[in-house]
Amino acid sequence: MTYERIGVIGAGAWGTALAQVAAADGAPVLLWAREAEVVASVNDTRCNDAFLPGVPLSPAIRATGTIAELATCDALLVVTPAQHLRAVLQTLPPGDAPLVLCAKGIEAGTGRLMSEIAADFRGAGGIAVLSGPTFAHEVAKGLPTAVTLACEDEAVGEALAARLARPEFRPYLSTDVIGAEIGGAVKNVLAIACGVVEGAGLGQNARAALISRGFAEMTRFGRARGARAETLAGLSGLGDLVLTCSSTSSRNFSLGLGLGQGRAAADLLADRRTVAEGAFTAPVLHRAAAAAGVDMPIVAAVCALLEARVGVDTVVEELLARPLGREQA
Numbered sequence: 001m002t003y004e005r006i007g008v009i010g011a012g013a014w015g016t017a018l019a020q021v022a023a024a025d026g027a028p029v030l031l032w033a034r035e036a037e038v039v040a041s042v043n044d045t046r047c048n049d050a051f052l053p054g055v056p057l058s059p060a061i062r063a064t065g066t067i068a069e070l071a072t073c074d075a076l077l078v079v080t081p082a083q084h085l086r087a088v089l090q091t092l093p094p095g096d097a098p099l100v101l102c103a104k105g106i107e108a109g110t111g112r113l114m115s116e117i118a119a120d121f122r123g124a125g126g127i128a129v130l131s132g133p134t135f136a137h138e139v140a141k142g143l144p145t146a147v148t149l150a151c152e153d154e155a156v157g158e159a160l161a162a163r164l165a166r167p168e169f170r171p172y173l174s175t176d177v178i179g180a181e182i183g184g185a186v187k188n189v190l191a192i193a194c195g196v197v198e199g200a201g202l203g204q205n206a207r208a209a210l211i212s213r214g215f216a217e218m219t220r221f222g223r224a225r226g227a228r229a230e231t232l233a234g235l236s237g238l239g240d241l242v243l244t245c246s247s248t249s250s251r252n253f254s255l256g257l258g259l260g261q262g263r264a265a266a267d268l269l270a271d272r273r274t275v276a277e278g279a280f281t282a283p284v285l286h287r288a289a290a291a292a293g294v295d296m297p298i299v300a301a302v303c304a305l306l307e308a309r310v311g312v313d314t315v316v317e318e319l320l321a322r323p324l325g326r327e328q329a
Contacts, residue, residue, distance in 0.1 A: 007073030015079035104184030125153035133243035179231030188278030191252035194245035199260020
């Protein structure tokens, strides 16, 4: 089982970086972009000036605006924003190429994970999740990166890992698709909270505490949904959480930074060409946690801020006033 010809759906920064990884050995990669100017930029200048400027792209990458061309690919990396996944999958040409889901989030209208949506279009054995601590510009430049590649079908997972692996890009295999997804979705919301801490000037102690307690929330919710604790403690959970809670290169952290500085969520979100997925994930995650009886006070606080129901000072006061409890609870 080999996947020689890779297709990448979505030519934002992350999709372009993954195309660069897949093309590193000279194998052909087909990159689908919605924007005609991105297709022209990639094909004519070997750069994606709109989303990943300054990174020369492999000549093995060809961009297209025609999604039907992906029918020739052996495997598809799906890198569209989480809230657009269903619409994009509905336009895919028929075929049985595995879908590697690379977006992190929960569908706002249904509360479904990306793999649950993809299951409407492929069998579970043909669905994988790629997730972990990955800033696109570092991956595209060939800086060392490790990720989780989760697939229920171990043979498919091994073949995909063999195709994508590079000395500087290391996929670690798992069969826990749900765990890999939940880590990536929840960390986006927690990254907003850490940005708030930074923007409000609450200090490094507070941020470390929030990361630790946020990880406890991630673990509680993940276990309730059937995820394995060791997956959540790995690259796609704790690893990604540490990265995105510590840098303004994270769109979610930057959103929280603005909130912490007193700016309105509506203004911050309207001003972005790229997507801060945590803003969409937070309310659906809050509802899902409540339905499952899982306590996620940090997620609830982020929702309150995004919905402008309370201010930063009030949120901090309420979190600090919570009853004392055992650390592992």
